[in-house]
């Protein structure tokens with residue numbers, strides 16, 4: 393393992409672009425890009441758009457062609473989670489693989505969907521949308537045109553609603569705010585967006601606070617209990633007003649940063665901090681520019 397290596401943790405768009413920038417700007421030391429997903433870095437935006445309408449898009453969503461990494465001598469390690477960072481020793485712990493030593497570290501671990509802690513959240517038929525696997529499963533579900541409830545009327549929730557409608561599904565969006573996206577777009581533009589969704593047959597409900605998901609007899613999600621805008625807190629399922637879903641309850645309630653394994657200062661009890669240097673976005677701020685490419689980062 394080369395001490396000249398720049399280690400990039402998180403093989404998403406930011407990680408791939410960091411590797412690309414290092415190479416295009418002439419850095420010729422080792423670069424290792426580690427990600428816990430089993431794919432080369434890909435772009436997520438398509439997952440809530442064409443992907444849900446036309447189906448999985450294969451290599452079209454990759455940030456770089458798979459052979460780009462070999463061609464540019466970027467060690468791409470997929471399917472491995474970095475579980476710890478020892479900045480003093482400049483060492484990464486990787487689940488199920490050898491440690492990685494680095495000279496500089498870039499954390500590009502992105503974000504994960506915020507999971508609602510509600511009764512019924514793990515029922516069959518409930519989807520989140522973050523990864524290619526999530527998108528593939530959601531596409532397959534929407535293609536069956538299920539009655540679909542989307543919890544969260546942000547960008548992604550509304551995009552999923554549009555995709556579900558394009559399959560002919562009956563779609564309801566439940567949003568805590570009075571009008572979806574009003575806090576981002578302002579009242580006027582949010583009103584335009586709301587009308588567009590209504591015109592396409594999406595039933596958008598504002599001011600709804602979902603409190604639980606209910607199941608049918610087979611353990612599949614069948615409805616949402618919610619506090620409605622004009623009511624005092626109460627259970628609404630299976631009384632009138634409850635939104636029912638037969639297979640597709642997607643939720644899209646925002647994201648939370650992926651920081652836990654690499655929290656700063658992680659597993660760090662040393663009295664002497666690492667030496668400082670100049671790399672950008674580097675959690676350890678060590679010097680790395682003077683070394684040559686080389687050393688194996690094979691796991």
Ligand SMILES: Cc1cc2nc3c(=O)[nH]c(=O)nc-3n(C[C@H](O)[C@H](O)[C@H](O)COP(=O)(O)OP(=O)(O)OC[C@H]3O[C@@H](n4cnc5c(N)ncnc54)[C@H](O)[C@@H]3O)c2cc1C
Nearest residue numbers: 402403404405406427428436437440473474501502503650
């Ligand atoms: C469905 C969807 C649609 C979107 N649409 C748009 C859009 O239209 N426009 C727009 O601007 N943005 C959109 N976004 C947001 C955009 O995709 C993100 O801003 C972007 O993915 C951020 O890239 P990133 O590389 O910083 O993080 P991420 O994409 O989150 O990548 C981080 C990677 O690090 C991995 N990782 C995390 N922790 C570890 C660890 N300990 N060890 C190893 N690997 C780890 C993660 O699994 C992930 O693969 C969308 C996002 C989604 C999910």
